[in-house]
Every structure is written in structure tokens, then in C-alpha cells.
Amino acid sequence: MKRFLASMAVMAAIATAYAQKNLVLYYSETGTTKTVALELQKQLGADIEAIECVKPYSGNFQETMQRGQRETQSGEWPELKPIKSKLANYDVIFLGYPIWFGTYANPIARLVKDYDFAGKTVVPFCTFGSGGLNTSSDALKNALPKATIKEGYGVRTARVAAAEKELDRFLKANGYKKGTVAKLPEFSEQKPVTEAEKTIFNDACSSYQFSLGTPSTVGKRTTPDGTEYKYTVQNSGFGGGGGTSIIYVIVGKEAGAKPEFTQVVR
Numbered sequence: 001m002k003r004f005l006a007s008m009a010v011m012a013a014i015a016t017a018y019a020q021k022n023l024v025l026y027y028s029e030t031g032t033t034k035t036v037a038l039e040l041q042k043q044l045g046a047d048i049e050a051i052e053c054v055k056p057y058s059g060n061f062q063e064t065m066q067r068g069q070r071e072t073q074s075g076e077w078p079e080l081k082p083i084k085s086k087l088a089n090y091d092v093i094f095l096g097y098p099i100w101f102g103t104y105a106n107p108i109a110r111l112v113k114d115y116d117f118a119g120k121t122v123v124p125f126c127t128f129g130s131g132g133l134n135t136s137s138d139a140l141k142n143a144l145p146k147a148t149i150k151e152g153y154g155v156r157t158a159r160v161a162a163a164e165k166e167l168d169r170f171l172k173a174n175g176y177k178k179g180t181v182a183k184l185p186e187f188s189e190q191k192p193v194t195e196a197e198k199t200i201f202n203d204a205c206s207s208y209q210f211s212l213g214t215p216s217t218v219g220k221r222t223t224p225d226g227t228e229y230k231y232t233v234q235n236s237g238f239g240g241g242g243g244t245s246i247i248y249v250i251v252g253k254e255a256g257a258k259p260e261f262t263q264v265v266r
Contacts, residue, residue: 020092021091021092022044022045022047022090022091022092022093022176023046023048023049023087023090023092023093023094024037024041024044024046024048024049024094024096025048025049025083025085025094025095026048026051026095026097026125027050027096027097027098027105027107027108028050028097028098029057029059029064029098029105032098032127032157032160033096033097033098033125033126033127034050035163036096036153036155036163036167037094037096039164039167040094040096040167040171043177046094047085047090049083051080051108052080052081053081054080054081055078055079064100065100068100068105068106069101071106072101072106077107077109077110077113078106078107078110079110080110080111087115087116087117087120091120091121092120092121092122092123092176093120093121093122093123094122094125095122095123095124096124096127097124097126098127098128099126099128099129099131099133099154102132102135102136102266103135103136103139104124109143112143113143117146118146119146119147120148121147121148121150122140122147122148122149122150123150123151123152123153123174123176124136124137124140124149124150124152124154125152125153125154126153126154126155127154127155127156127157127160128156128157128263129156129208130208130210130261130263130264131154131263131264131266132154133154134265136152137149137151137152151174153167155262156261156262156263158260165225169181182224184223185221185222185223187220187221187228188219188221189219190217190232191217191219192216193215193216193217193231197215197218197229197231200259201218201247201249201259203258204258204259205247205249208261211235212235212245212247212264213233213234213247214233214234215232215247216233216234217232218230218231218232223250225250225252226250226251226252226253226254226257227251228249228250229250229251230246231247231248231249232244232245232246233245233246233247243266245265245266246264247263247264247265248261248262248263248265249262250262
């Protein structure tokens with residue numbers, strides 16, 4: 001009887017999750033984050049809305065970074081056009097953005113200042129050159145203490161084509177979408193990298209415009225998509241300060257698959 005009641009409780013919780021009303025709310029300057037947002041909207045059947053600035057950014061990388069730095073230093077975040085969606089009507093808000101300066105883009109800083117997310121479940125999703133999901137999620141927790149910030153999803157701009165498959169797993173694994181996925185195994189214990197593993201790391205990271213450091217140890221696991229590596233890396237840091245980061249690399253199971261790094265966690 002107890003087992004039956006527990007099973008009924010789990011089924012009721014799942015049914016409640018699927019009955020929740022979802023909103024995909026996102027900012028995208030160049031269209032990459034929009035691509036992920038549209039895929040999320042499709043898989044969830046959610047409502048969707050883009051965040052727009054009164055004075056749009058140019059789309060030029062250097063100009064955006066210069067303007068972004070001025071705004072960050074002054075704390076004068078860009079003015080936003082009013083959001084049409086009524087946040088109070090939604091249970092879960094999937095909040096999307098590109099990573100700027102290691103955290104969420106400046107329009108999101110204005111959004112969380114101007115709008116009330118109290119009591120809402122917020123699921124971050126982001127696009128980036130190397131990483132930033134962890135730092136931006138932590139920043140959201142600080143900015144929105146009355147909201148529940150859940151585990152998020154991030155993808156490198158260079159790998160945005162992988163978002164469809166990765167989002168399917170992410171949404172099912174976290175109960176936002178019907179279906180089940182097998183739990184991924186844990187990474188093996190970190191061990192000193194071999195020459196072969198250094199080659200895999202270098203092949204994955206050599207095309208990135210900045211040096212990502214030198215791997216010292218690595219753990220790995222086998223997944224349905226191939227072999228995934230978790231490297232501990234010693235780096236000099238963008239400011240020359242040095243430090244340690246974790247870099248994830250995947251090698252697909254197809255013959256001749258090229259290693260790709262999926263994210264940097266600093």
C-alpha cells in the first residue's frame with residue numbers, strides 16, 4: 001500500500017510539472033541565443049518573447065564590448081522595451097541570454113532589476129564562446145533571491161547545432177518534458193594526462209582564439225554520444241592572474257570524429 005501511494009504521489013508530481021505554464025524569455029543580439037530559444041519553445045510548446053532594448057546594440061563585437069564595458073562601469077544598464085508577457089501568469093520562466101564579461105548580458109541585468117520574479121521558477125539557458133553558465137546562474141541567484149533558480153543549460157556558439165539533441169535530454173532529465181533518459185555515468189577519478197589525452201585536448205581547443213591553458217589531470221566517461229573528458233587545466237587567465245579551470249571535451253563515437261570542447265568552468 002505504501003509503495004502504491006508513493007507511486008501515485010510521483011505520478012501526481014509529474015502530471016503537475018507538465019501542467020505548468022512555461023515562458024521562454026530571452027535576449028539575443030546576433031541570433032544565436034534566439035536559435036536556442038526557438039528550439040526550447042518548440043520542444044516545450046511554451047510561450048515565447050524576446051527582450052528588446054530601446055537602443056539596440058549594433059551586433060558588432062567590438063562596439064558591443066565597448067558599450068557593454070561603459071554600462072558595467074557606470075551601472076547604467078540599457079533601457080528595455082516593455083515586456084508584453086505577464087510574468088505572474090507563468091510557473092516556469094526559461095531565461096536566455098548570451099554571456100558577456102563572464103556573466104549574463106547587460107540587458108538581463110536591467111530585466112532582473114525592473115521586473116518581479118518573486119516566487120517564480122527560473123531556468124537559465126545561455127550561449128557563449130567558452131563558458132559562463134555557472135557564473136551567470138550564481139549571479140541570478142544573487143539578483144533574484146525570492147525566485148528559485150534551477151540548473152540551467154548552456155551551449156557554445158560554435159556548437160549550437162547540438163542544442164536540439166542536448167535540450168531534449170536536459171528537458172526530460174529535469175522533468176520539463178515527457179520522456180525518460182538514462183542517467184549518465186560519473187566521470188572516472190582524475191589522473192595525470194597521457195600524451196594521447198593531451199593531443200585530444202589540443203585538437204579540441206586549438207581553434208579557439210585564446211589559450212585555454214595546459215591540462216594536468218583528466219577523468220572520463222562513456223556516454224551514448226561518445227567519450228567525454230573532464231580536464232583540470234592550469235591557465236594564465238585573461239588578466240594574467242593564473243588559476244585553475246575545468247574544461248569538458250567530447251569525442252563523438254563516429255569514426256574519425258573531431259574532439260570538441262563543450263564548456264569551460266572557471
